[in-house]
Amino acid sequence: MKDLNNMIMKKQQQKKTIARDYIAMAIVIIAATIALLVFPDKSWPVLNISKNYLIELAMVLPAVMIIIGLFSVWVSNETVVKYIGKSSGAKGIFFSIVLGMLPTGPIYIAFPMAVALLKKGAKVSNIIIFISAWACIKLPQELMEVQFLGIEFTLLRLTLTIIFVVLMGIIIEKLIVFTDRKKIKLSKNI
Amino acid sequence: MLDFMKSYLTVIIINLIALIWLLFSVLRSKSKTRKSLKIAFKTFLRILPIIIIIVVFIGFLLGFLPPEIISEVVGEQAGFLGIMVTAILGSILFIPALISFPLAASLLNGGASIMSVAAFITTLTMVGIVTLPLELREMGKKITIFRNIFSFVFAIIIALIMGAIL
Numbered sequence: 006m007k008d009l010n011n012m013i014m015k016k017q018q019q020k021k022t023i024a025r026d027y028i029a030m031a032i033v034i035i036a037a038t039i040a041l042l043v044f045p046d047k048s049w050p051v052l053n054i055s056k057n058y059l060i061e062l063a064m065v066l067p068a069v070m071i072i073i074g075l076f077s078v079w080v081s082n083e084t085v086v087k088y089i090g091k092s093s094g095a096k097g098i099f100f101s102i103v104l105g106m107l108p109t110g111p112i113y114i115a116f117p118m119a120v121a122l123l124k125k126g127a128k129v130s131n132i133i134i135f136i137s138a139w140a141c142i143k144l145p146q147e148l149m150e151v152q153f154l155g156i157e158f159t160l161l162r163l164t165l166t167i168i169f170v171v172l173m174g175i176i177i178e179k180l181i182v183f184t185d186r187k188k189i190k191l192s193k194n195i
Numbered sequence: 196m197l198d199f200m201k202s203y204l205t206v207i208i209i210n211l212i213a214l215i216w217l218l219f220s221v222l223r224s225k226s227k228t229r230k231s232l233k234i235a236f237k238t239f240l241r242i243l244p245i246i247i248i249i250v251v252f253i254g255f256l257l258g259f260l261p262p263e264i265i266s267e268v269v270g271e272q273a274g275f276l277g278i279m280v281t282a283i284l285g286s287i288l289f290i291p292a293l294i295s296f297p298l299a300a301s302l303l304n305g306g307a308s309i310m311s312v313a314a315f316i317t318t319l320t321m322v323g324i325v326t327l328p329l330e331l332r333e334m335g336k337k338i339t340i341f342r343n344i345f346s347f348v349f350a351i352i353i354a355l356i357m358g359a360i361l
Contacts (some may be wrong), residue, residue: 023241030244036273037251047258055254058297062246066207066239068213069293074235075216078227100360112326133342136334141320146232152205153300154312161357162313166321169349177341184337 065152069145076144080107082118089135090125098171101131105138115139129181130174137170242291249294253301266306273311278354281311285318286347289325292316310358317350 041048085104092100105115119132142163152160203355220228256265269277290298299312322343323330 026244030247033248033251033275041254050277051258052298054257055250056348058253058301059250061277062250062297064203065209066246068210070235070239071213071217071232073238074231074233075220077234078231079220112323116330118317127248131340133338137346139322141317143292146296148205148209149293149296152209153296154303158309158357158361161360162317162353165353165356166317169353173342173345173349177338177345180341
């Protein structure tokens, strides 16, 4: 029952955000029109540039949206939790990255999933790797990055990001274990 | 024809992936396919206003600001300060990564350095000031603070390495 209420509340909140975005869009379009009327000599370059970017987006966006939709239906969150919860070591890191990369939803879905994983006994490092991969290495997004910034830029940024995300997961786990131990020692002394 | 294929290679690959997968999906389950397309359409409607805003913004950015000014603030000669500017901007702004790439490309075309653009994209996705309250509530203080601080520092390191290589 509580879950249901939560879900309804989240949905309403989402609707509000969408309405806010559309209002913002209307304001931006009106402001832009006025600005172009004030500076008529700029209107051709501005409209031309916007048009070019819009066309480039229109060529890839529908396909990217369809890929996102297909992923969220064919790969369930339960599958993700099952794989990361069980595995450890290099395998755990691998699963955390690969499953985090799947476009199964926005970041605010990843947090509750991460909590569920922690409760299931997954390692802190894998959770951090999972959240970070979820946030910054989404497969359909990477297709967009290749389209707009080129394959070289994309591959290099991805490789570096994966290396540093794994490093970060391991360091933060060590830090958390270290500070927790300190706390336990302190409370024992008292 | 070959030239056309070359310049639109990414477009063709992306659309082929979607098409082939869609075909498989239809063959396996019609109801699941319908559900996927519904999600795709909803996601599109959700993201559409932000797309329009960004596209207008790009037009004004490149149409009004001459490349000299952009490159002065976030270009090669801006150096480390330019990277910090875009890294902080990326941490604060809440733009879907999907839409950040055309914006990043426009900055790059407008005279920004590769380092600045890399820092912008990386902090945009990894550091979340807007989602911070949510992350704090769900993940706790320790993980959240460590994760965001390390992400910011590593984003700058990633940007520096990319600038050195590319």
